[in-house]
Amino acid sequence: xxxxxxxxxxxxxxxxxxxxxxxxxxxxxxxxxxxxxxxxxxxxxxxxxxxxxxxxxxxxxxxxxxxxxxxxxxxxxxxxxxxxxxxxxxxxxxxxxxxxxxxxxxxxxxxxxxxxxxxxxxxxxxxxxxxxxxxxxxxxxxxxxxxxxxxxxxxxxxxxxxxxxxxxxxxxxxxxxxxxxxxxxxxxxxxxxxxxxxxxxxxxxxxxxxxxxxxxxxxxxxxxxxxxxxxxxxxxxxxxxxxxxxxxxxxxxxxxxxxxxxxxxxxxxxxxxxxxxxxxxxxxxxxxxxxxxxxxxxxxxxxxxxxxxxxxxxxxxxxxxxxxxxxxxxxxxxxxxxxxxxxxxxxxxxxxxxxxxxxxxxxxxxxxxxxxxxxxxxxxxxxxxxxxxxxxxxxxxxxxxxxxxxxxxxxxxxxxxxxxxxxxxxxxxxxxxxxxxxxxxxxxxxxxxxxxxxxxxxxxxxxxxxxxxxxxxxxxxxxxxxxxxxxxxxxxxxxxxxxxxxxxxxxxxxxxxxxxxxxxxxxxxxxxxxxxxxxxxxxxxxxxxxxxxxxxxxxxxxxxxxxxxxxx
Amino acid sequence: xxxxxxxxxxxxxxxxxxxxxxxxxxxxxxxxxxxxxxxxxxxxxxxxxxxxxxxxxxxxxxxxxxxxxxxxxxxxxxxxxxxxxxxxxxxxxxxxxxxxxxxxxxxxxxxxxxxxxxxxxxxxxxxxxxxxxxxxxxxxxxxxxxxxxxxxxxxxxxxxxxxxxxxxxxxxxxxxxxx
Numbered sequence: 001x002x003x004x005x006x007x008x009x010x011x012x013x014x015x016x017x018x019x020x021x022x023x024x025x026x027x028x029x030x031x032x033x034x035x036x037x038x039x040x041x042x043x044x045x046x047x048x049x050x051x052x053x054x055x056x057x058x059x060x061x062x063x064x065x066x067x068x069x070x071x072x073x074x075x076x077x078x079x080x081x082x083x084x085x086x087x088x089x090x091x092x093x094x095x096x097x098x099x100x101x102x103x104x105x106x107x108x109x110x111x112x113x114x115x116x117x118x119x120x121x122x123x124x125x126x127x128x129x130x131x132x133x134x135x136x137x138x139x140x141x142x143x144x145x146x147x148x149x150x151x152x153x154x155x156x157x158x159x160x161x162x163x164x165x166x167x168x169x170x171x172x173x174x175x176x177x178x179x180x181x182x183x184x185x186x187x188x189x190x191x192x193x194x195x196x197x198x199x200x201x202x203x204x205x206x207x208x209x210x211x212x213x214x215x216x217x218x219x220x221x222x223x224x225x226x227x228x229x230x231x232x233x234x235x236x237x238x239x240x241x242x243x244x245x246x247x248x249x250x251x252x253x254x255x256x257x258x259x260x261x262x263x264x265x266x267x268x269x270x271x272x273x274x275x276x277x278x279x280x281x282x283x284x285x286x287x288x289x290x291x292x293x294x295x296x297x298x299x300x301x302x303x304x305x306x307x308x309x310x311x312x313x314x315x316x317x318x319x320x321x322x323x324x325x326x327x328x329x330x331x332x333x334x335x336x337x338x339x340x341x342x343x344x345x346x347x348x349x350x351x352x353x354x355x356x357x358x359x360x361x362x363x364x365x366x367x368x369x370x371x372x373x374x375x376x377x378x379x380x381x382x383x384x385x386x387x388x389x390x391x392x393x394x395x396x397x398x399x400x401x402x403x404x405x406x407x408x409x410x411x412x413x414x415x416x417x418x419x420x421x422x423x424x425x426x427x428x429x430x431x432x433x434x435x436x437x438x439x440x441x442x443x444x445x446x447x448x449x450x451x452x453x454x455x456x457x458x459x460x461x462x463x464x465x466x467x468x469x470x471x472x473x474x475x476x477x478x479x480x481x482x483x484x485x486x487x488x489x490x491x492x493x494x495x496x497x498x499x500x501x502x503x504x505x506x507x508x509x510x511x512x513x514x515x516x517x518x519x520x521x522x523x524x525x526x527x528x529x530x531x532x533x534x535x536x537x538x539x540x541x542x543x544x545x546x547x548x549x550x551x552x553x554x555x556x557x558x559x560x561x562x563x564x565x566x567x568x
Numbered sequence: 569x570x571x572x573x574x575x576x577x578x579x580x581x582x583x584x585x586x587x588x589x590x591x592x593x594x595x596x597x598x599x600x601x602x603x604x605x606x607x608x609x610x611x612x613x614x615x616x617x618x619x620x621x622x623x624x625x626x627x628x629x630x631x632x633x634x635x636x637x638x639x640x641x642x643x644x645x646x647x648x649x650x651x652x653x654x655x656x657x658x659x660x661x662x663x664x665x666x667x668x669x670x671x672x673x674x675x676x677x678x679x680x681x682x683x684x685x686x687x688x689x690x691x692x693x694x695x696x697x698x699x700x701x702x703x704x705x706x707x708x709x710x711x712x713x714x715x716x717x718x719x720x721x722x723x724x725x726x727x728x729x730x731x732x733x734x735x736x737x738x739x740x741x742x743x744x745x746x747x
Contacts (some may be wrong), residue, residue, distance in 0.1 A: 017712050124589070125585060127589060127590055127593055128593050128597065131641065132641045133586065135585070140745060144742065152641060157639075178745070180742050180745070182740060182742050183744070184582065184739075184740045184741070184742060185582070185641045185642065185738070185740070185742065186737075186738060186740060188738060267744075308639075309635050309638075309639075310632065310635035310636050310639050313631070313632070314629075314632055556700065
């Protein structure tokens with residue numbers, strides 16, 4: 001059958017299709033079932049494989065590429081446990097709408113379903129946490145499925161796609177011709193803004209006295225920052241950002257109220273509580289944003305512009321439901337939007353900001369906590385100053401994440417990376433590897449706690465091997481700080497399962513050839529940050545922080561905005 | 569306890585492995601209970617029709633789950649047809665005890681409910697009845713006095729009286745490969 005014809009193996013065909021999709025970096029870990037694919041890599045020098053130390057990190061590093069560039073990130077693992085280790089990183093990407101293609105090896109077709117060695121039901125495991133999963137059991141389908149996987153990952157609502165690839169298909173030798181790569185599932189386009197909706201928006205804009213614009217992740221993913229900024233400046237309506245909307249627009253813009261929600265700023269949350277109009281752009285009213293739903297923004301009309309129809313009217317009932325990409329809808333709205341007199345409304349926000357500035361321990365107690373140790377908020381504020389708000393910040397999950405979100409004054413577009421929806425500890429170190437590889441000429445800082453650092457600490461090995469110049473700011477209070485805060489506030493101070501007995505992090509880093517220093521006082525901090533900044537190569541600053549620090553304000557889980565706690 | 573409500577969803581999908589798995593996974597995640605599912609081919613090659621009924625507490629957001637089903641890659645069109653202008657039919661096979669002296673009554677009852685006797689054994693019969701769910705419920709009740717030995721219900725399948733939108737704009741079928 002194959003006589004006289006040019007042939008190709010399934011593994012080579014897969015690699016060639018990846019090259020055609022523009023893939024450069026793959027993060028992964030080899031193993032029995034995926035070996036044929038690895039064996040083909042040298043024939044495709046464009047493909048650069050980065051070996052991680054645990055597959056979970058491969059999914060996060062691929063996310064780093066995707067988050068930093070908007071391109072599809074690629075991770076690869078072997079069957080069974082290798083693929084299973086990917087799941088957390090894939091689920092995280094699904095929650096945050098990050099485009100990934102995860103290639104997993106699978107046992108040979110003839111033994112699938114027989115509990116073969118290192119077999120796992122990966123398609124079954126991936127279905128609830130991906131946009132699409134494929135069992136690639138026909139080598140002729142490789143070109144279509146690879147093309148379709150990349151198309152689906154990065155079109156419509158973005159997200160992860162899994163291709164499960166049995167070993168015998170990778171080894172199959174087939175004639176190199178006659179492939180059909182037609183995409184079978186065209187992504188449905190949003191309907192766009194209608195004339196009636198535009199008129200409704202115009203009326204609401206004209207009559208609103210206390211309007212707020214919400215800037216969500218969609219503004220970054222849709223590249224609509226210029227249109228959003230124009231709307232804000234043309235109308236003089238203040239804006240608040242979601243956790244993932246951070247770095248869409250400059251944090252120090254005079255109309256910026258800062259982050260909204262559970263750990264949002266006083267001025268943002270008070271403005272939302274009293275708003276009579278909310279214009280929500282590319283966001284999904286997550287429970288950390290809304291608190292108690294039936295009391296949320298009770299007096300406000302909500303205009304929601306969102307490309308995913310399933311997110312509209314999901315949590316918050318809206319007055320104008322616009323299923324559209326942001327840019328085209330905003331271009332229309334800009335035609336009807338007019339300058340508003342928001343001076344009085346803005347003055348209220350300024351009052352609230354002053355109120356908080358006076359109470360903020362970072363100012364009120366000169367950056368030191370009740371035990372005389374440094375405050376995380378203060379450390380981030382110094383980091384923001386030393387880097388002039390210009391650098392990339394990859395944060396992990398916990399108190400330090402909220403401090404980084406609130407105190408780093410992002411000046412540049414899409415420079416803030418963190419796990420929002422899933423809240424996965426262990427996110428920062430591996431994701432930063434992807435961000436650094438995607439932006440080799442930019443500075444990348446990891447902000448991480450002592451708990452989350454150790455969730456993927458093995459990736460110091462990858463950082464060492466790849467010589468990645470990543471600066472790590474470890475905020476160490478020898479505690480799982482965020483849970484400790486909840487225990488402090490809502491569990492009568494019973495600190496169960498939260499104290500951490502930590503290793504000597506500086507010695508540990510040095511075992512990986514990573515330079516570092518410990519900071520235990522205000523006077524050392526700035527110099528240490530400066531040293532990290534100019535150091536060639538990775539650098540660890542371990543800052544000893546105050547155990548009793550709380551991230552405030554806080555709207556307790558499930559409470560309403562009027563219950564916001566500004567002080568303990 | 570809130571009252572349970574039955575909802576009927578009509579969906580068209582690419583006939584691909586895993587579609588039902590995805591659909592069930594989604595409905596399970598929303599904590600609705602699937603009551604019945606029927607699935608089969610349509611007149612369009614490669615496109616299947618599914619009718620799903622599930623129960624939920626009154627006041628749940630059905631609109632939301634319809635939108636989520638509609639987002640599944642292989643689904644071409646989803647619609648809540650609970651109150652739509654559709655034909656809704658279910659088939660039941662009923663195994664009923666039938667002593668010689670009861671046969672005539674069973675046959676008469678079967679005729680009255682619009683069913684058919686399709687199998688005859690010395691001491692029982694098997695009937696088939698087609699109808700809407702309440703009619704079938706009612707018909708089954710009619711045979712309880714004779715003694716019911718088995719029930720096999722398919723669950724409803726629905727079809728629009730008017731033209732049907734199968735979401736064919738979302739269907740691209742690949743060329744068949746010559747072997």
